[in-house]
Amino acid sequence: MRTGYWISGIGHGALVTFLLFGGAFTSAPLPPVEFAEVTIISEEEFAALTRPEVGPAVSAETPAPSPPEPTPEPATPPEPETAPETAPAPVARETAAPDAAPEAVPEPLAPEAEVAAAPPATPVLPAPEDTGPRVGEPVPQEAPRVAPDAAPPPPPEAETAPVVTERAAPEPAPEPEVVVEDERPTAPDEATTEIVTEAETPAARAPGDSPRPRERPQRLAAISSGQSLEARSTPEPAAPPEPEPEPQPAPAAEPEPEPEPAPVETVEPATPAQPEPDALEAALAQALGQPAETAPQAGAPTGPPLTEGERDAFRVAVQRCWNVGSLSSEALRTTVVVGVRMTRDARPDTASIRMIGFQGGGEAAANQAFEAARRAIIRCGADGFALPPEKYERWAEVEMTFNPENMRIR
Amino acid sequence: MRLLLRVALVLLTALPAAAQQGPLRIEITEGVIEPLPIAIPTFTAETPAAEAWARDITRLVAQDLIGTGLFREIPQDAFISRPGFDAPVQYADWKAINAQGLVTGAVSLDGDRLTVKFRLYDVFAEQPLGEGLQFGASTATWRRVAHKVADQVYSRITGEGGYFDSRVAFVEETGPKDARLKRLAVMDYDGANVSYLTDASSIVLAPRFSPDGNRLIYTSYATGFPQIYEMNLQTYAARPLGEQPGTMTFAPRFAPDGRRIVFSLSQGGNTDIYSLDLGTGERRRLTEAPSIETAPSFSPDGSQIVFESDRSGTQQLYVMPVGGGEPRRISFGAGRYGTPVWSPRGDYIAFTKQNAGRFHIGVMRTDGSEERLLTASFLDEGPTWAPNGRVLMFTRETSGAGGQPALFSVDISGRNLKQVPTQGPASDPSWSPLLP
Numbered sequence: 112m113r114t115g116y117w118i119s120g121i122g123h124g125a126l127v128t129f130l131l132f133g134g135a136f137t138s139a140p141l142p143p144v145e146f147a148e149v150t151i152i153s154e155e156e157f158a159a160l161t162r163p164e165v166g167p168a169v170s171a172e173t174p175a176p177s178p179p180e181p182t183p184e185p186a187t188p189p190e191p192e193t194a195p196e197t198a199p200a201p202v203a204r205e206t207a208a209p210d211a212a213p214e215a216v217p218e219p220l221a222p223e224a225e226v227a228a229a230p231p232a233t234p235v236l237p238a239p240e241d242t243g244p245r246v247g248e249p250v251p252q253e254a255p256r257v258a259p260d261a262a263p264p265p266p267p268e269a270e271t272a273p274v275v276t277e278r279a280a281p282e283p284a285p286e287p288e289v290v291v292e293d294e295r296p297t298a299p300d301e302a303t304t305e306i307v308t309e310a311e312t313p314a315a316r317a318p319g320d321s322p323r324p325r326e327r328p329q330r331l332a333a334i335s336s337g338q339s340l341e342a343r344s345t346p347e348p349a350a351p352p353e354p355e356p357e358p359q360p361a362p363a364a365e366p367e368p369e370p371e372p373a374p375v376e377t378v379e380p381a382t383p384a385q386p387e388p389d390a391l392e393a394a395l396a397q398a399l400g401q402p403a404e405t406a407p408q409a410g411a412p413t414g415p416p417l418t419e420g421e422r423d424a425f426r427v428a429v430q431r432c433w434n435v436g437s438l439s440s441e442a443l444r445t446t447v448v449v450g451v452r453m454t455r456d457a458r459p460d461t462a463s464i465r466m467i468g469f470q471g472g473g474e475a476a477a478n479q480a481f482e483a484a485r486r487a488i489i490r491c492g493a494d495g496f497a498l499p500p501e502k503y504e505r506w507a508e509v510e511m512t513f514n515p516e517n518m519r520i521r
Numbered sequence: 522m523r524l525l526l527r528v529a530l531v532l533l534t535a536l537p538a539a540a541q542q543g544p545l546r547i548e549i550t551e552g553v554i555e556p557l558p559i560a561i562p563t564f565t566a567e568t569p570a571a572e573a574w575a576r577d578i579t580r581l582v583a584q585d586l587i588g589t590g591l592f593r594e595i596p597q598d599a600f601i602s603r604p605g606f607d608a609p610v611q612y613a614d615w616k617a618i619n620a621q622g623l624v625t626g627a628v629s630l631d632g633d634r635l636t637v638k639f640r641l642y643d644v645f646a647e648q649p650l651g652e653g654l655q656f657g658a659s660t661a662t663w664r665r666v667a668h669k670v671a672d673q674v675y676s677r678i679t680g681e682g683g684y685f686d687s688r689v690a691f692v693e694e695t696g697p698k699d700a701r702l703k704r705l706a707v708m709d710y711d712g713a714n715v716s717y718l719t720d721a722s723s724i725v726l727a728p729r730f731s732p733d734g735n736r737l738i739y740t741s742y743a744t745g746f747p748q749i750y751e752m753n754l755q756t757y758a759a760r761p762l763g764e765q766p767g768t769m770t771f772a773p774r775f776a777p778d779g780r781r782i783v784f785s786l787s788q789g790g791n792t793d794i795y796s797l798d799l800g801t802g803e804r805r806r807l808t809e810a811p812s813i814e815t816a817p818s819f820s821p822d823g824s825q826i827v828f829e830s831d832r833s834g835t836q837q838l839y840v841m842p843v844g845g846g847e848p849r850r851i852s853f854g855a856g857r858y859g860t861p862v863w864s865p866r867g868d869y870i871a872f873t874k875q876n877a878g879r880f881h882i883g884v885m886r887t888d889g890s891e892e893r894l895l896t897a898s899f900l901d902e903g904p905t906w907a908p909n910g911r912v913l914m915f916t917r918e919t920s921g922a923g924g925q926p927a928l929f930s931v932d933i934s935g936r937n938l939k940q941v942p943t944q945g946p947a948s949d950p951s952w953s954p955l956l957p
Contacts, residue, residue, distance in 0.1 A: 417545065426547045433552035434621075437591040439680035440868070440911070440933075450544065461647070479680035482643060482650075486621055487552070489645040493616070508544035517550050 414504040424497055429511060432491035435483060435518045442479040445472030446514045449484045455503055457495040459488050467510060484513040556593035557678065558619050559586065560644075563597065564626035564637070565606045574635055574660070575628035578667045582624065582639075585671035585685040588711070589912075590937030592678075595620050606638070615644040622650075624674055633659050637666050641674050650677045664713060665956065672955070682909040685710060688953040689905075689914065690728040690737055694926060694946040695721065705739060707754075710907075710952070712942035718752060719759075727772060727903075730953040732779045737951075738762070740771040747771040749784055751799070763797050763804055772815050776843075777823040783807070785815040794828055796843075807845040816860045819843070820887070821867040827851070827887075829859045838872060840887070851889030860903050863887070865954075866910035869933065873902040873915075882915050884933055895935045899924075905952045914941060916948040 417425075435443060447470075452463035464485050469477035488511070498506050563579045566572035586592040601614035606627035615623050626639035638655035642648070654673055658666045665686055672683025693706045693715075702721035705728055708714055718737070719725055726747070728739040737752045741759075749770045752759040762782070763770055773784040776796075783796045792813045796805045808814045812832035819826055827840045830848070836857035839848035852858040856876025863870055867887070874881040874894060880901040885892040900918040907914070911933055917940075918926040926948040928941040941950075 422545075422547060426549060429547075430549045430551050431553065433549055434555055434557060435552045436554040437557045437679050442680050461645075476680055479678075482646065484549075486643070486645050487549075490619075490621070506545045510544045510546045512546070512548040513552075514548055514550045515552070518552050518554065 414502045417499070417502055417505050421497075421499060421502075425506070428491050428496050429487055433483065433487035433513065435515055438479055438483055438515070439476060440519075441472050441476040442483070443515045443519045445476045445480045446470045446512060446516070447477055447480045447484055449481060449488065449511050449513060451488055451509050451511070453496075453498070453503075453507055453509060455500065457492070457498040457500070457506075459492040461489055464488060480513065480515070484511065487513075556587075556591055557621050558595055559592045559622035559624065559674075560595045560600065560615055560618070560620035561586070561624045562600060562603060564628050564639070567606075567627050567629035568631075571628045571630035571635070574630060574663060575626075578628055578635075578637055578663060578670070579626065581664060581667035582626075582671045582674070584711070585668060586674060588939075589675065590932060591675075592622070606640070610642055612642075612644055612647045615642075620644050622674075622678060624670075626670065630660070633661075635660055635663055635666060637670060639670050639673070641677055664709065668709075681911055682955070684907040684909045684912060684952075684955065686956050687908050688730075688734070688956065689928075689941075690718075690730060690739075690951045690953070691928060691943070691947045692725060692728065692949040693717070693943070694948060698922060698924065705737070705752075706947075707737075708943070710941075715944060718754075718757060727949050728951045729774050730951050731775045732777055732954060734953040734956060736775075736779075738773045738775065738782060740773065749773045749782075762799070763795070763802075772817065774818050776819050777821055783817040783819065783826060785817070794826070805845075807841070808848070814839075818862045818870075820863045821865055825863075825887075827861040827863055827870055829861060838870070838889070851885070851887070852892075853889065854892055862904055862906060864906050864910040865908060868910065871904040871906060871913055873904065882913060882931065884913075893935065895931050895933065896929070896938060901929075903949055905950050907952050908955045914950045914952055916950065918948070 448467040450463070450465050450467045452460045454460055466477065466481040469480065472480070561579060561583045564575040566575040583594050587594050595618055599618045601617060602611045604610055604623075604625050606625050610623065610625070621644055623642040623644050624639055625642070626637060629636045634657060636655060636657050638653055640653040641650045643650050651673075654670075656666045656669050668683075668686035671685045675681070675683045675685070687710045688707050689710055690705065690707045692703045694701050694703050696702045701724075703724050703726070704721045705718040705725050707716050707718060719741075722743075724742040726740040726742075728737050730737060735754050737754055739750055739752070740747050741750050742748075743750075747769045748764070749762045750759045751762050762773070763784070763786070765786075765788075767788065769787040770784050771787075773782050775782055780800055781796055781798050783794055785792050786795045791811060792815055793806060793808045793810065794814045794817045796807055797803070807817075807826070808828075808830075810830070810832050812830055814828055814830045814832075817826050817828040824843055825840050826843055827838060828848075829836055830839050831837070832839075833850065836859050837850055838852040838858045838861050839850050841848040851870070852872070854874070854876075856874050858872050858874050860873045861870050862872070864884075869884040870887055871882065871884050874883050879897050880899065881894040882896040882901045882904050883892060883894040895913065896915070896917075898917055899920040900916075902916055904913045904915040906912075907930075912930055913933060914928055914930045916926050917929045918924050925946040928943055928947045928950050929938060930941055931938040941947075
């Protein structure tokens with residue numbers, strides 16, 4: 112017994128000592144905040160700042176103006192400040208370059224591979240527009256990165272990929288990817304959606320998504336095709352899935368998914384060069400339901416879940432047409448649950464609208480309430496609800512609870 | 522730590538979304554309250570002579586429905602197609618103009634007999650709402666046929682009974698305010714087909730329909746004092762009830778079974794509530810208090826009576842068992858409450874309220890909860906329920922020496938307040954049950 116006490120005492124003592132002197136409670140000092148510069152900026156600096164601003168416009172044109180006085184002024188401190196400003200200017204120009212990319216957009220329209228081919232994120236903006244309905248909603252948030260996503264919407268068109276690849280080849284560096292085409296078979300259909308996203312922000316996010324990998328072995332497979340990711344640690348787990356599709360012989364056996372792989376690979380080559388983004392950001396994006404990189408379509412409802420915003424938009428769209436003005440007071444005390452199957456274009460299958468259950472009123476009142484609910488679904492769904500097409504698996508079946516509690520006569 | 526926090530945040534955010542199993546589930550708790558767009562193309566005239574009837578009947582059906590405030594008629598000019606009664610409905614044409622309901626009908630005339638048939642469709646569900654119905658009647662009762670059709674449409678869409686094929690008894694008033702002449706009259710619920718039951722030789726008040734709509738009880742000053750009379754609406758014969766020298770009887774109301782009435786009897790300066798068996802003439806006193814108890818009204822099941830009393834010092838509402846007994850006060854708001862009327866559905870009690878110099882028509886639950894005031898004016902009083910318990914009609918009188926009473930109706934939601942057209946000043950409405 113005493114031995115135990117001794118061991119326990121020594122152990123606790125060591126622990127206390129460590130906690131007291133080991134620095135366990137010391138918090139890492141926060142990085143110093145640089146604020147002095149703000150105060151420092153006065154006349155000279157301000158002048159320096161303003162000059163550089165003007166500079167950008169003339170920058171290319173004139174070094175001449177700068178030489179006169181500015182040069183002497185550039186006290187080293189002010190310059191750094193001005194530097195950031197000047198930096199933005201160039202950035203804008205870079206963006207201009209992407210603008211040119213939009214031209215590539217038309218290409219992506221036809222094939223997704225195109226999108227990949229246009230590695231720069233710039234195409235993103237145009238792409239969403241083209242794809243409109245499908246990629247539309249999710250894309251907007253990641254605009255800079257999602258550019259490729261725009262392409263994903265066409266996944267069904269993957270079949271045309273071969274043709275597309277041809278186009279892509281001429282433009283950037285798709286040709287080397289011809290080899291990739293051989294690998295295409297490896298990538299599953301799912302890759303299509305993700306591929307796009309990855310194409311844009313592939314390397315950077317892939318590693319950071321460590322928590323997600325579970326859901327998307329296939330994506331890893333797709334990524335694996337682009338060996339650029341290999342260097343990263345996380346991709347490895349994905350490797351296992353890849354072997355399955357990779358077997359080139361498989362393509363013959365599984366011709367279906369192939370077309371999509373091609374775009375994936377094309378994307379990969381381009382991505383490797385890209386810097387890695389913050390893994391946490393990627394995780395956050397995924398948690399928020401953004402379709403970014405991951406490819407859902409594995410099982411039944413396994414895709415990325417709808418974001419709260421998407422659910423709210425759906426709910427608001429339905430309640431906009433839920434007219435209870437003509438309902439009896441008993442029907443207004445009846446809550447009905449209505450089930451409906453949705454088509455891929457986000458329209459309700461009217462024949463599938465059914466009452467799953469009701470509560471609070473009699474059957475007659477429930478029927479009245481159900482009819483009002485059905486009218487709401489059909490009316491506002493006539494043109495299709497604003498639901499993300501890439502998450503179709505999530506909203507293919509919908510159960511709506513129409514609770515008129517707030518609409519009762521009071 | 523920051524990393525851990527961010528990871529935790531990610532997990533907390535992701536878990537709920539990832540928890541979705543099965544279908545996507547959403548809850549709709551807010552909707553809109555607006556009239557339902559409905560298309561009512563002119564009914565098809567199956568015989569040339571029926572064309573005018575078809576037009577008139579269609580108009581009246583539309584007026585009934587639109588008058589409820591629950592429907593909005595789509596102008597016929599907007600129609601894309603003109604459906605034949607037996608032709609398949611082109612739902613797309615009606616969806617295009619946002620018609621949610623569609624009523625088609627046909628009218629035929631054989632001699633003096635009208636035959637009217639109709640169908641109702643849920644446009645967006647692309648299916649009929651109920652089966653087609655057909656009514657036959659003489660041309661003299663064409664309005665009733667139209668009301669019947671409207672009642673069916675109203676009932677199928679709202680889930681509540683209709684009230685269009687009903688009548689209203691009221692007191693028509695003529696002459697200056699200080700020398701007003703009053704006579705009993707009956708009209709359709711919409712003010713049409715007025716007929717008079719009494720002349721203006723004596724003052725009459727508070728007519729009340731029997732549950733079967735064949736009799737009327739009212740208060741008359743024919744003897745110089747208020748006295749209750751019963752009139753047979755088939756023969757227009759009237760007889761006094763509960764005659765007792767030295768008393769005044771007023772504020773009568775039928776029991777749901779139509780075999781008894783309750784009323785107020787004033788004797789020796791005290792007013793209490795009595796019941797009278799119309800078959801045996803047996804009279805029974807239900808309240809015994811030095812205060813004024815009046816305006817009794819049965820609950821639909823005939824088990825309770827709501828009435829007004831000033832036993833607490835101010836006019837308030839009380840409920841007691843039908844056989845008498847200790848009353849239970851149900852009104853506790855500021856002001857004075859009077860003329861309570863139990864809803865035919867049994868869910869509400871309508872009343873007149875006076876507070877801060879204004880009169881209101883209001884409703885409350887039978888236990889006094891959920892009080893809501895539906896109107897406010899210089900003088901609103903005497904509510905009566907529509908047969909479906911969804912609409913109230915009451916008297917509104919304007920102020921001043923030239924003030925005139927008129928009949929108004931309002932939905933129990935407080936919406937759709939409107940005046941009921943009458944030929945002259947009118948008061949004391951009493952809504953009949955639905956006609957057979």
